[in-house]
Amino acid sequence: MNRSIVVRTLATEELTADQRSSVIDVCIAAHDNEGFKNLFTVFIPSGGRHFLGYLGAELVSHAVVTTRWAQPEGLRELKTAYVDAVATLPLFQSRGCASAVMRHLAADIGDFELSCLETERIGFYERLGWEVWRGSLAGRSEQGLIPTPDQRGVMVLRLPRTPPIDLEMALTIECQRERIW
Numbered sequence: 188m189n190r191s192i193v194v195r196t197l198a199t200e201e202l203t204a205d206q207r208s209s210v211i212d213v214c215i216a217a218h219d220n221e222g223f224k225n226l227f228t229v230f231i232p233s234g235g236r237h238f239l240g241y242l243g244a245e246l247v248s249h250a251v252v253t254t255r256w257a258q259p260e261g262l263r264e265l266k267t268a269y270v271d272a273v274a275t276l277p278l279f280q281s282r283g284c285a286s287a288v289m290r291h292l293a294a295d296i297g298d299f300e301l302s303c304l305e306t307e308r309i310g311f312y313e314r315l316g317w318e319v320w321r322g323s324l325a326g327r328s329e330q331g332l333i334p335t336p337d338q339r340g341v342m343v344l345r346l347p348r349t350p351p352i353d354l355e356m357a358l359t360i361e362c363q364r365e366r367i368w
Contacts, residue, residue: 217274260356326367
């Protein structure tokens with residue numbers, strides 16, 4: 188099915204009200220989480236790069252990238268494409284839609300040095316070339332490091348500009364108001 192999916196890339200600021208509403212609907216349906224109603228007001232009011240997967244005129248899959256700053260131990264902070272809100276309408280799941288969106292995303296983020304996400308669906312992302320971060324994880328705040336020893340499912344995708352990294356070393360990321368990872 189992924190041959191017939193068309194992926195469009197738009198900045199948050201370019202999304203129409205109807206597109207924003209469709210993205211929210213897809214995310215809520217896929218994750219059964221009403222918190223996605225706040226996607227454009229709390230989490231990504233601006234600055235996102237959205238990957239919209241359409242079958243005909245219907246939005247069936249979505250992912251968004253925002254800029255964050257991950258720092259593998261021993262390296263400087265890397266401009267990181269942080270992936271969020273990966274979602275596919277339940278009727279279209281397991282048909283290649285999200286894979287097509289994520290492949291398009293990976294091909295379009297060459298201006299970043301690393302890509303990162305947090306997921307419970309490790310196998311899905313591993314098939315697309317993502318790797319589980321095995322080292323310790325923490326957030327960086329003005330008060331210092333905030334260890335996240337119970338955090339699982341942080342994955343990275345090496346990009347053309349990714350320096351050599353060791354998945355066994357520590358990885359930190361700047362804290363956001365709503366979350367660390």
